[in-house]
Amino acid sequence: MSTKGKVKGIIANLVIVEADGPVSQNEICYLETKGTKLMAEIIKVIGANAYVQVFESTRGLKIGDDVGFSGHMLEVVLGPGILSRNYDGLQNDLDKMEGVFLKRGDYTYPLDVDRLWDFTPLAVAGDEVIAGSWLAEVPENGQPHKIMVPFVFEGKYTVKSIIVAGQYSINEQVAIMIDQEGNEYPLTMIQKWPVKKAIKAYREKPRPFKLLETGVRTIDTINPIVEGGTGFIPGPFGTGKTVLQHAISKQAEADIVVIAACGERANEVVEIFTEFPELEDPHTGRKLMERTVIIANTSNMPVASREASVYTAMTISEYYRSMGLKVLMMADSTSRWAQALREMSNRLEELPGQDAFPMDLSAIIANFYSRAGFVFLNNGKTGSVTFIGTVSPAGGNLKEPVTESTKKAARCFYALQQSRADSKRYPAINPIDSYSKYLEYPEFEGYIEKRIGARWIPMVNEAKTILQRGMEVSEQIDILGDDGVPIDYHLKLWKSEIIDFVILQQDAFDKIDMLTPLERQQYMLGKVMEICNRDFIFDNFTEVSGYFKRIINTLRQMNYSDYESEKFIGYENELKDILKEREVA
Amino acid sequence: MATKAFQKIYTQITQITKATCSLKATGIGNEELAEVNGRLAQVVKIIGDEVTLQIFGGTEGIPTNAEVTFLGKSPTLKVSEQLAGRFFNAYGDPIDGGPPIEGEEREIGGPSVNPVRRKQPSELIATGIAGIDLNNTLVSGQKIPFFADPDQPFNQVMAMVALRAKADKIILGGMGLTNDDYLFYRNVFDNAGALDRIVSFVNTTEDPPVERLLVPDMALTAAEYFAVDKNQSVLVLLTDMTLFADALSIVSNRMDQIPSKDSMPGSLYSDLAKIYEKAVQFPSGGSITIIAVTTLSGGDITHSIPDNTGYITEGQLFLRRDTDISKVIVDPFRSLSRLKQLVIGIKTREDHPQVMNALIRLFADAANAKTKMENGFDLSEYDQRTLTFAKEYSRNLLAIDVNISIDEMLDLGWSLLAKNFKKEEVGIRQVLVDKYWPISN
């Protein structure tokens, strides 16, 4: 029978339970206090003592209180109806909870059990299938949600029967599988999966190469991320991590967006709750909320489920990837998850690593990032999970364990810089320190060549060189003074300022500027580089800034106008006139 | 907190540290209250039959045979309308000589609001201070601290903000408040005729530091009563949160926890977030706004306490002395209100965001010009103009003694722009310039 136990010790949300039978690492158990069951996870076992982290406040818990072990790890329910939902870190449906305040032990079912789904079988009796094989399809918010052979199934099965097309609810039996020995397994539309394990129902995970358009110029143009890629955004508080993530989640060309609000402000999640049902997905015209899943475990919610929240979000992302969809997952902030690990590790009195973080922090982070990726499914179709996490370095110092560990795991680095944020140069991504490793992938180069031409990457590199020069020159001017350097230095500086103001800077709150499609990015970079490659002659450095400010102003007005609109073209003509003034014969 | 007759009395303490004591006891709940020789204490750890208690008043003079009784509950506050106008200590006992409060007894440090039940904040809080209203507009339901060195007049500014904020109730949580500052708040509120809107929980420098740990939860329990039960708009003032965090580190270090940065407990972020996240706009109309003070040492915001605070709160108001005008200003560069986007140009005039940004940008140009001057370089004519502008901007808008309406701030902003700059130098959208640029005379 299932194992039971009694509480033996309580240190905040770490509880020691004496078990009367076998238990396993990461098994879920429930602690009973005053008629309420508190969920907890085993994180260490010594003899008969299981050390469990409780996902709730342990106030009032007593020595001797009863504990029941569940026999399974922390798992999520996967099936149609996940999209548009707001879950907590343990996949409880927040909207189903009663009252204004969260109640301890109030666990709500993540799906709608009564709703009927339009079910169309894809498999027929006699088909050979394995875990992840597509059996049927139900439309969910415009996406073809696949009903799959549960991921826990090992080996080959045969479809014995599958129900005819029609309307069914998630708990109705829709198919029967038989294994090699002839055992029958009835299936419904739902399955469960332990969150800490990666879903690997795919054939191959090649290096990712397809650009994932985000509409953010300093990403797409300067340091692009790809479908199935990984990236992270470190930055001191107030430098724009959350605004940037929100912008990406609104605009990115993804089928599904999973947002893990992990240990950050509740009002920021409320912003999503308020805006997403109203805003449109720029790629499909449907409401943004339809493609979005929110895992909200804000800073005031239990710390242990903060850790769980990123795994819950990742598992849901992998589930949709297995349907051949492009999934984008965001976590804000992964540092809070690391801190949750630290709090627990300290209570366990483990040997601390740097800054009291657990010794295996790097491995945990690397393991998590490795779950992202572009895959070929067993049926040859492709799917992807792109993952972008924010990091909140203590004191803004990037030489701290979470930033350093993440740097080893993620392929794109978007470093937000305090001084850029202070001077309101948003998004405050430092173009020189930041990088995208994908730019070095020949696969990516080949892809981008086909998409926007062979000139693109060299042009981007030229722009980066100009930015770098501009930075060096600006340092020299600081030391030597405006008139202590040749006029040519001022030109270099202002050419880099054009790139900064027109390409890098982007107003996340302006309806037009916030989203720049790739074609428009290509056009604007071309425009800017054409100016940067021109020769200008000035007699006096004081003339340089005035002239370039006019150029920048006109280009920015173009950014604020609808692409190729009358206004846009008007400003473009204005720009031509400004350039004519200084034409070098 | 009188001891009830039927309670079991323990008299064998096995271990005493500076903030905690341990004893053998059974049937005790986690976080339960106890009295140790009349001093209030709370269960922080139970291993088998060994219970560890944190004694709020400190363990000085506690003997091994002290009388320990458990109260069967975690800390509570009695709530009712009677709270209004009263002063309490950290335990919620009156210190103003008035009678005890009658009302419903509620556990402090209660549960969090379900995020899907929150409403997006949208009510502007006008303070008259342009450094706040113009550049860092506050919104009800927001949580924001003053970051200030101990010699800055943050208590004065906070009292002023509180009185002008038009809140139904103001709840003061004083932690490590000097007696003078405590009396200052009392006087200001009294003189303003606002005492009946104020509830205060005060731990002064004369009280044991660990007691402070109860103050924010007491204040916020009272706040939730008025905001949820009475649908009122409640403003909570917490000063000084740095002293609160110091008390946290005293306790955790004495419990042998591994300290993380700056000897603060690893859980500092979560501990502070639990307090600040009580700021909320309820759908039924009530709201809790938290304005706190986090004192800095030498302006260092990378120290763990301001750093963690900045990651939690919705911005910060940075006070500093501007030596050019010899006045304290709200620093426009280091201050931020993250919720201002929800109201500026929406609840205020359309030109608000653009005027605000233009003024700050030009103030930054002035700062650059100043650096140039200090480094001995010649100033251009433009640099000179920015310097003149900066002085006027600082004196007439950034200084904390400014008290005008937001429209007046915007008009004043335009006149400063027009006086010192050309239209094309301010970088404001043409339509707004056409509409608001003052006609020259």
Ligand SMILES: Nc1ncnc2c1ncn2[C@@H]1O[C@H](COP(=O)(O)OP(=O)(O)O)[C@@H](O)[C@H]1O
């Ligand atoms: N792209 C942007 N455009 C305009 N303002 C921005 C942008 N990014 C950040 N900001 C400003 O910076 C503030 C802080 O940004 P936020 O993303 O919340 O910072 P973080 O998450 O790093 O603490 C925002 O409230 C906003 O005022």
Ligand SMILES: [Mg+2]
């Ligand atoms: Mg953020």
